[in-house]
Amino acid sequence: MTDHNRPFSDDERAGLYRAIYERRDVRSQFLPDPIPYPVLARLLKAAHHAPSVGFMQPWDFVLIDSLEVRQQVLASFHEENAKAAHNYTGERQQTYRNLKLQGIIESPLNLCITCDRSRGGDHVLGRNSIVEMDLFSTCLAVQNFWLAARAEGIGVGWVSILDQDKLADILHLPGHVYPLAYLCVGYVSEFLDQPELETKGWRSRLPLESLIHHNTWSEALDDQALLDQFEK
Numbered sequence: 001m002t003d004h005n006r007p008f009s010d011d012e013r014a015g016l017y018r019a020i021y022e023r024r025d026v027r028s029q030f031l032p033d034p035i036p037y038p039v040l041a042r043l044l045k046a047a048h049h050a051p052s053v054g055f056m057q058p059w060d061f062v063l064i065d066s067l068e069v070r071q072q073v074l075a076s077f078h079e080e081n082a083k084a085a086h087n088y089t090g091e092r093q094q095t096y097r098n099l100k101l102q103g104i105i106e107s108p109l110n111l112c113i114t115c116d117r118s119r120g121g122d123h124v125l126g127r128n129s130i131v132e133m134d135l136f137s138t139c140l141a142v143q144n145f146w147l148a149a150r151a152e153g154i155g156v157g158w159v160s161i162l163d164q165d166k167l168a169d170i171l172h173l174p175g176h177v178y179p180l181a182y183l184c185v186g187y188v189s190e191f192l193d194q195p196e197l198e199t200k201g202w203r204s205r206l207p208l209e210s211l212i213h214h215n216t217w218s219e220a221l222d223d224q225a226l227l228d229q230f231e232k
């Protein structure tokens with residue numbers, strides 16, 4: 001057996017699940033400490049090892065530490081967030097307005113993970129029928145980055161309340177490059193034990209049992225032995 005085929009030890013497995021369960025979207029708890037380059041390099045390498053359709057690797061990583069650039073992005077956030085608040089009324093709108101939904105300036109590093117839709121030419125293996133597969137691949141790079149960051153004690157917050165075209169302009173992205181994820185990145189004072197939207201009463205985690213279907217969408221899972229596992 002080659003070394004990389006060895007089974008995960010209990011500790012290794014526990015570490016992976018810990019990163020998954022204790023990863024958080026961070027917006028309020030950023031510390032200003034810079035991320036050392038060896039650590040940042042490990043995170044980017046983890047992102048770059050995500051799966052991608054046809055091994056397209058459509059991502060690029062735009063590292064943003066300029067205050068001026070971040071202020072421009074923040075201005076777009078404020079504009080879009082003001083519009084978003086109008087989707088709600090009354091108490092719900094007040095709750096929305098009280099949510100902190102970005103840490104663009106407080107985090108020492110912003111990172112835009114982009115998707116180059118033309119990488120690999122016109123015919124990418126596996127993207128023949130469903131052309132969004134490059135976007136989905138880039139999301140997986142985001143998740144790898146996010147989980148690796150959690151294992152390094154670094155928080156990540158995804159900010160999507162932005163005007164996509166303005167963001168592309170601010171970052172000088174060419175037309176074929178899509179700004180897929182705008183992330184705030186930095187060490188944190190703490191990781192919350194639940195999603196902030198849950199603690200603030202916005203929305204709760206759905207029961208997993210209610211999301212599992214059997215063979216087709218219209219049939220709920222009725223395998224009690226499996227359902228019992230989710231109680232544990």
Ligand SMILES: Cc1cc2c(cc1C)N(C[C@H](O)[C@H](O)[C@H](O)COP(=O)(O)O)c1[nH]c(=O)[nH]c(=O)c1N2
Nearest residue numbers: 023024025027100101102158159160161195196197
């Ligand atoms: C594609 C996408 C886009 C966004 C997010 C996530 C994802 C996946 N999230 C974070 C989101 O609110 C958070 O993941 C959930 O509330 C669950 O919390 P945890 O990530 O488990 O802490 C997010 N959070 C925020 O404060 N502002 C935002 O604009 C966004 N946008």
